[in-house]
Every structure is written in C-alpha cells, then in structure tokens.
Amino acid sequence: DLFGGDFDANDVNYEVDSDFSNPYLGVQLRPAANWFTVGAGIIVPDNDIDVTANPNGGVSGYYEVEDIKYSADGVTLAGTVEHRNKLAPYATIGFRPNITNNFGVFGEIGAAYTGGQKVTEAKQNGENNPDLASDLQQDIDDEDLADWMPIAKLGLTYRY
DSSP states (O other): OTTSSEEEETTEEEEEEEEOOOOEEEEEEOTTSSSEEEEEEEEOOOOEEEEEEEOBTSTTSEEEETTEEEEOTTOOEEEEEEESOSSEEEEEEEEOOBSSSSEEEEEEEEEEEOOOEEEEEEEETTEEOHHHHHHHHHHHHHHTOOSEEEEEEEEEEEOO
C-alpha cells in the first residue's frame, strides 16, 4: 500500500510522492542448467518517500494522529519516510531462455526485505514537529507497511 499513491494508517489517509532508486549487486544461477534461474543479492534502497496527510472531512476537517486531533484549517501535516534497512537482501526466481544464438529474453519475480519504514521527519505547516514524527511512526508501525518490497523484471538479452 505504501507505494501505490496513498495509504491509510489508523484511519488517516496519506498521499505518497516517491522517487525510487535501487542499485543492487547480485548473483544469478541456473540450478537445472536450463532456462530456470534463481537470484540473490543486496539492494541499496535509496528511495525518496514523502507523505502528506489528507484531512478527514475535507479541507475544513481535521487530522487525527494517535488520538490527537489537528485542525485542517490552514494546517498541513507532511513527513519523510525511508526504509529501515540500508542494505536489503533479496531473492528472485525467473527464466532466461535464448531465442537465437545472440538474442534472448528474461523475467524475474521476487522480494527484498526492507525491514519496514521509519519516519525521518514530520512537519506541521513546514515546521519540524518531533511529537508528530513519533505519532506518525507509531501509525506506520501499527499498520506493518512494506516490510517486503516486490521485485519484477522483464527484458531482452544480447550475447556477442
């Protein structure tokens, strides 16, 4: 849910703006000496994830985070979230058949363990609010959001 545009945590709806960058180092094996592959490695999740609370009841409504109500009248609640793990182990399974002597295709699915999310900053009207950050962290922890990040790859290969 955290990566799909918005998510709900303890009845507060958050809009998500994210920019993903996930360089990785891994090994891919063909255990059956055919097109079937198994991969494993480490991802360095360097993603920018910004969240903005959407008020209950519209613009003139309120935000409720950890039983504290914040008036939405002229107030914005926003935060920055990052993955707990700086290095995320991953595993994949896939296929890599050759179409000709030089060309082939590949596909993989799997997951990386990110360890969940942590709130690194929370702002109320642009000012840092440590209490709000703590409350937002508790809401995200309660929802157990995104401990695992899905992996999907499709592509073409060329050998020379």
